[in-house]
Amino acid sequence: MQLFLQQIINGLLLGGMFALMSIGLSMVFGIMKTVNFAYGALYMVGGYAAYWSAELLGLSLLPALICAFLIMFAVGAVIEIIGFGQFRGNDDASLIFGLGLSLVLKGGAVLAWGSQNRFIGDNSAPAIELGPFIVPYARMTAGIASLALIGLIYLLIARTGLGRTFRAVADNAERAQLLGIDPRLINVAVFGFGTAIAAVACVLLTPVYSLSPAVDDTALFTAFTVVILGGLGSIAGCLVAGLILGVIYTLSFAYLISNVAPIVPLLVLILTLILRPQGLFGQKERLA
Amino acid sequence: MSVYFKSYNRRAVLRGGAMLGGLTLSTALGSRVANAAFDTTFAPEGKIAVGTILPLSGGFTVVSQPWIHSIKYAIDEVNAAGGIKVGGETYQVENVIGDEQYSAAGGISAFKKMAADGVHYTAGYVSVEAPAAVQGINERSNAMMITGITGKDLIMTNNKLRFYEFAVAQATAPYHALYAFNELGIRRAASIELTNTWGTDFHLAFARTFEELGGEVVNRSYLEASQTDFSAQVSKMVAAKSEMLYIIMGDGPASAAALQARNGGLADIPLFAEGAWGPETFQDAGGAKNVDGTVYQGSRPYVFWSDKHSELSRKLNEDTDLYLNNWFWHGYDSTKIVLWAMEEANSLDPREVIEAIPVVAEKRRDELMIRPEGAIATANKGVFLKIPLWQSRFDASADFLNESCLVPVGGEQYQGLPGWMPENWAGYTSDPKDESVNWYPTLNEIEAMRKDAGETRMPL
Numbered sequence: 001m002q003l004f005l006q007q008i009i010n011g012l013l014l015g016g017m018f019a020l021m022s023i024g025l026s027m028v029f030g031i032m033k034t035v036n037f038a039y040g041a042l043y044m045v046g047g048y049a050a051y052w053s054a055e056l057l058g059l060s061l062l063p064a065l066i067c068a069f070l071i072m073f074a075v076g077a078v079i080e081i082i083g084f085g086q087f088r089g090n091d092d093a094s095l096i097f098g099l100g101l102s103l104v105l106k107g108g109a110v111l112a113w114g115s116q117n118r119f120i121g122d123n124s125a126p127a128i129e130l131g132p133f134i135v136p137y138a139r140m141t142a143g144i145a146s147l148a149l150i151g152l153i154y155l156l157i158a159r160t161g162l163g164r165t166f167r168a169v170a171d172n173a174e175r176a177q178l179l180g181i182d183p184r185l186i187n188v189a190v191f192g193f194g195t196a197i198a199a200v201a202c203v204l205l206t207p208v209y210s211l212s213p214a215v216d217d218t219a220l221f222t223a224f225t226v227v228i229l230g231g232l233g234s235i236a237g238c239l240v241a242g243l244i245l246g247v248i249y250t251l252s253f254a255y256l257i258s259n260v261a262p263i264v265p266l267l268v269l270i271l272t273l274i275l276r277p278q279g280l281f282g283q284k285e286r287l288a
Numbered sequence: 289m290s291v292y293f294k295s296y297n298r299r300a301v302l303r304g305g306a307m308l309g310g311l312t313l314s315t316a317l318g319s320r321v322a323n324a325a326f327d328t329t330f331a332p333e334g335k336i337a338v339g340t341i342l343p344l345s346g347g348f349t350v351v352s353q354p355w356i357h358s359i360k361y362a363i364d365e366v367n368a369a370g371g372i373k374v375g376g377e378t379y380q381v382e383n384v385i386g387d388e389q390y391s392a393a394g395g396i397s398a399f400k401k402m403a404a405d406g407v408h409y410t411a412g413y414v415s416v417e418a419p420a421a422v423q424g425i426n427e428r429s430n431a432m433m434i435t436g437i438t439g440k441d442l443i444m445t446n447n448k449l450r451f452y453e454f455a456v457a458q459a460t461a462p463y464h465a466l467y468a469f470n471e472l473g474i475r476r477a478a479s480i481e482l483t484n485t486w487g488t489d490f491h492l493a494f495a496r497t498f499e500e501l502g503g504e505v506v507n508r509s510y511l512e513a514s515q516t517d518f519s520a521q522v523s524k525m526v527a528a529k530s531e532m533l534y535i536i537m538g539d540g541p542a543s544a545a546a547l548q549a550r551n552g553g554l555a556d557i558p559l560f561a562e563g564a565w566g567p568e569t570f571q572d573a574g575g576a577k578n579v580d581g582t583v584y585q586g587s588r589p590y591v592f593w594s595d596k597h598s599e600l601s602r603k604l605n606e607d608t609d610l611y612l613n614n615w616f617w618h619g620y621d622s623t624k625i626v627l628w629a630m631e632e633a634n635s636l637d638p639r640e641v642i643e644a645i646p647v648v649a650e651k652r653r654d655e656l657m658i659r660p661e662g663a664i665a666t667a668n669k670g671v672f673l674k675i676p677l678w679q680s681r682f683d684a685s686a687d688f689l690n691e692s693c694l695v696p697v698g699g700e701q702y703q704g705l706p707g708w709m710p711e712n713w714a715g716y717t718s719d720p721k722d723e724s725v726n727w728y729p730t731l732n733e734i735e736a737m738r739k740d741a742g743e744t745r746m747p748l
Contacts, residue, residue, distance in 0.1 A: 003527045010519040107345060114609055115350040116568040117543045127553045134526060134553040139519070207551075209516050209544055212350075218516050254520035258483050258510030 002132050007254045008247060009133055015246025016143030017208065019239045020201045021219050022226035023149060027157075028194035030233025031170040032187055034084055035091070037098030039198060040220025041105035042079075046072040046199020047211040048113060054120050061121050061203070068199040076195025077188045085187060102216070109213040117210040120203065138207035145204045149197065150239050157235065166190060170233075225269045231282025240280060244268075330636035332406040336372060336381045338363060338623060339402040341395055341422075342412040344387040351539050351564040351615050352388075352414055353608045358619035359383060359411055361600065366627050374630055381627060388413065390513070392421035403429040408638050409626060410434065411619060414564075415513075416442055416484045423447045432638040433670075434626060436618045439485030440727055443669070444720040449638050450670030451645060453622035455677055455707025457486070457562075458715070460585050461493035462731040463705050464560050467583065467679055467698050468532055469501040472558055478507035478530035480521055480545055482537045482563075490536045490562050492728040500730045506530055511541055518548045526553040535582075538563025543570075546578045558583060566613030567688040576684035585677040585705070586694045589617050589657035593692045596657065601689055611688040621656045622673070628652055645671045664708065666716045676704040710734065710741040 025039045036042075050068035053059050059067065083101065087093035128135045157163035165186060168176040173183040202215065209215060226245055230237025245265055252261040272279060330336070340359045342352035363381045366372065371380045384407055386398025395418025402410060403425075410426070411434035413419040419435050420442050426433045427449050435443070436454030443452055468474040477498055481487030487510070495505045506528035509521035525533060533549055535542050538561070546559055559582040570576040589597065590613070600620075601612050625648050630636055632651070633644035646663040653659055661674040679702030680694035696703055709715060713734075718725045726733065 003523065006523045006527070007520055010523055014517060014519060110345060110349055114353075114568075115348070116610070117350075126555060127551060134523070136519070136548070136551045136553075138551055208548065210547060215516075217514070249517070250520045252520075253517075254524065258512065262512055262515070 003254075006133050007250050009135065010139075011247030011250035012243055013135070013139040013143045013246070014250055015243035016146040017139065017205055017242075018222050018226050018246050018249075019150060019242025020142060020146035020204060021198075022223040022230075022238050022242060023146075023153060023235065024194040024196075024198035024201065025223040026227045026230070026233060026235060026238045027153060027197065028191055029227065030235070031157075031166050031190045032084075033170075033233075034088075034094060034191070035098070036084070036194075037095060037220070038079070038101040038105065039098075039223055040216035040218075041102040041109075042072065042076065042195050043198040043202045043219040043223075044109060044211075044213060044216040045075070045105055046195070047202035047206055047215065048109065048118075049075075049199060050203040050206075051118050051120050051211055064120060065200060065203045068203055069196045072199035073192040073196040075192075077192035079195070080188045080191035084191065085184065088187075102220070106213055106216055113213070115213050117212045118206075119210055120206050136208075142204045142208060145200075146242075147239075149200065150235060153197070154235050225265060227279075228269060229272050229279055231279030234279065234281035237279055237281030329406075330408050330638075331379050334379065336379045336627070336630070336636060337384050337402075337405070337407040337409070338381055338626075339384045339386060339398075339407040339410040340412045340619075341386045341388045341398045341402075341410050341418065342414055343390045343394075344385070345389070348390045348414055348539060350568050350610070351613075352412070354604060354610055354613050354616040355412060355414070355619045356385060357604055357607055358600075358616040359623045361603065362620050362623035363627075366624060372627055372630050374634055374636055379636075388415065388418045390415045390418070392417040394418060396421045396425070399426065399429075399431070403431055408432065408636070411623060411626075413437060414615070416486050423450065426450075430638055432626065432642060434622050436622070437486060439489050440715065440720045441485035443672075444715055444718070446668040447670050448668055449642060451622065451626060451642060452670060452672045453625070453675075454618060454673070455585070455587075455675050456672070456709055457489035458493045458713075458728060459709050459734065460677055460705065460707050461490045461562075462497035462734065463585065463677075463679060463702060464534065464583065465494050465496075465498035465501060465503070466731055467702060468558070468560065469498060469503050471698050472532070474531045474558070475503050476506045476529055476531045477503055477534060478509070478525040478528060478532070479505065479534035479536060480509040480511055480518070480525075481534075482513060482541075483510045487536045489728070491534070494534060496728045497730045497732075500732065511537055511545065513537075513541060515541055516544055518545045519552060521545075522549050522552040522554060525549070530554065530557060532558045532560060534560040534562075536562045538565055539569070543578070546582070550578050560584070564613070564615060565682070566615070567611035567686075567693050568613060570682070570684045579682055580684035582682045583697070584680055584682060584694065585707075586614060586680050586692075587617050587675055587677055587707075588659050588704075589620075590614050591678040591680055591692055591694045591696055593690075594657075597692075598690065605689055611693075617658060621658045621660075624656065625649060625652075625673075642671055645673075649673060661706070661708075664711050664716065669716060672708055672716075675707040677707045678703055679705065706738075706743075710737040710743055712737055712741040 028034055028036055046068050049071040050064040053067035054064040083097050165181055169183045169186045226241045230241030249265050252264040340356050342356050360383050363383050367380050371378045388395045399422045408431045413435045432449045434451045438457045479491050481491045507525045535545050561582050561584050565584055570579045629641045629644040629648045632648050633640045646665050649660045649663040664672045678696045679698045680696050683693055683695050686693040714725045
């Protein structure tokens with residue numbers, strides 16, 4: 001029983017990390033309705049932005065994280081202006097642009113930075129013992145950061161003037177324009193912010209997973225699964241779906257044979273698409 | 289005039305004749321082109337082609353880059369020394385590179401392209417899947433496969449044109465068990481292995497000897513090559529009170545498994561490792577703390593440093609920003625052995641060249657960095673190089689550019705331990721599915737076999 005409870009704790013911590021990985025993607029989709037297949041690659045590049053900030057400028061983790069946030073905000077904004085923004089309304093072109101960008105970024109990362117695993121600063125942190133249970137420090141930090149970040153994004157969108165502007169554009173860009181809001185500017189800001197959030201997630205998860213060009217696949221797959229399960233664009237759905245998926249993933253690897261375990265999260269994804277395509281917190285869209 | 293001929297005038301007949309002539313000419317040319325594509329000589333255009341099949345993208349490039357370069361450096365050295373002299377002719381060697389993609393599909397696609405281009409020697413293959421797929425067709429294409437990834441279901445299948453250039457799990461993993469039990473006093477072991485024949489062989493070969501000695505494997509876990517989270521497995525190891533962790537996987541997943549074990553409640557227990565572990569695994573401060581002191585078996589050039597190392601190390605670092613690792617030595621000497629075997633056999637035909645490999649391994653031993661103790665020629669499974677290994681521990685503080693990152697440990701029996709199974713092992717003549725064969729003999733059983741085979745080198 002103790003081991004089972006430990007696995008539940010592991011699953012919840014992992015779920016928090018899954019949610020953290022997915023917030024940026026969910027936000028960009030929720031507000032801009034853009035399916036960003038370059039999300040995993042941008043997540044990975046964000047990690048390298050922090051890594052090289054730390055290496056070249058001698059920064060510790062927090063200043064490196066802030067650097068990565070700013071750099072990736074700018075990168076996201078530029079990508080929106082010269083890329084996704086040009087294809088708005090053309091889903092096929094957006095999708096192909098995202099996939100192409102992802103391949104270029106990943107290949108470029110291998111060529112430019114090599115594929116060895118990297119760490120930002122000293123990642124050795126002892127596990128915390130809570131009675132009979134063990135909580136790895138890095139996972140706990142990532143879990144708390146995930147909750148904090150989700151809370152902040154929720155407050156930003158639901159309780160601030162800027163958030164109202166975001167929601168107005170999400171609801172009806174043309175009507176928002178009539179009110180004097182520039183939807184292009186909002187899209188640039190949202191895409192930049194979503195990309196910067198992805199970078200923050202990657203930096204916070206580096207002490208757990210390390211950093212290499214290969215992390216983009218995991219991030220993309222995880223983020224899409226969480227966002228589809230939680231409901232496209234739902235911030236709360238992101239958290240709940242992350243936690244559910246984290247527990248399912250952990251229990252699968254703990255109690256099923258290794259060949260079967262990786263399939264279980266995929267089954268959850270397929271079942272969601274069949275039984276509740278709008279996700280747990282998504283709303284059904286009317287066709288007419 | 290008949291209705292059938294009335295539309296044919298002289299111009300039409302001439303046009304038809306021209307078309308027929310063109311068709312005949314193009315058929316003749318096409319046939320020549322086709323013949324060129326399936327050239328049966330072994331040195332098309334006067335050059336010997338050696339193909340390298342390794343991942344060119346993705347996470348495994350960190351492993352494959354040194355390997356790719358080691359094959360190239362070996363070829364460059366042979367060319368610089370005058371090339372390969374066979375049948376009164378001197379041949380230069382060219383290196384062709386294909387993308388394995390760490391998959392069966394990638395490996396087979398790269399191999400087929402090379403075979404169609406007249407390449408009869410292919411080296412590399414870092415995954416289990418790619419060589420498993422290729423070895424169904426390499427014999428039919430009369431192409432030698434130079435490979436070093438162990439696993440009975442991979443290397444014990446019939447393949448007369450396989451040159452196996454590294455140690456086998458059955459021979460080496462028992463020494464980990466001996467070292468853990470006798471030298472470190474470990475009684476409860478946990479292991480995490482890649483779910484394929486490579487991982488299975490290392491685990492079972494370790495477990496049989498460890499259990500015979502009186503130890504217990506308290507947790508056996510598995511991982512997938514793409515897996516990133518190991519918290520579920522680590523918690524089970526903690527709960528089982530494991531005193532050591534044997535990580536049977538290299539590169540990214542291994543690094544992540546070590547990190548998560550260290551931060552997940554297994555902070556102080558010894559780590560043992562197989563696969564791609566090298567300077568690239570721990571060149572950052574964080575990585576160093578995770579894997580410093582990990583027990584690993586290295587080949588001679590991975591453990592001992594020479595002037596040649598300094599030369600190769602600088603070159604590799606300039607070309608790739610990486611360091612000499614275990615995988616570099618997979619490619620460097622084995623390529624030279626094959627090229628020298630062509631001279632020894634006085635032939636470029638892989639079927640004759642492979643028979644000369646054992647002779648070269650003995651005759652030119654001192655010119656090889658790995659110092660093989662000969663090679664075993666089997667009836668149907670190709671040739672297996674006899675490579676000695678050193679039980680060692682990683683020193684993460686080493687200057688990777690100028691010194692080895694491995695420090696030998698243990699007594700005399702761990703130094704130059706035999707990485708091959710004795711010639712009388714039934715595995716060399718049996719089908720890997722044959723359950724009557726002792727596929728994972730204990731160290732005592734292997735010792736008895738070596739005695740029966742008359743091997744002079746007695747490790748215990």
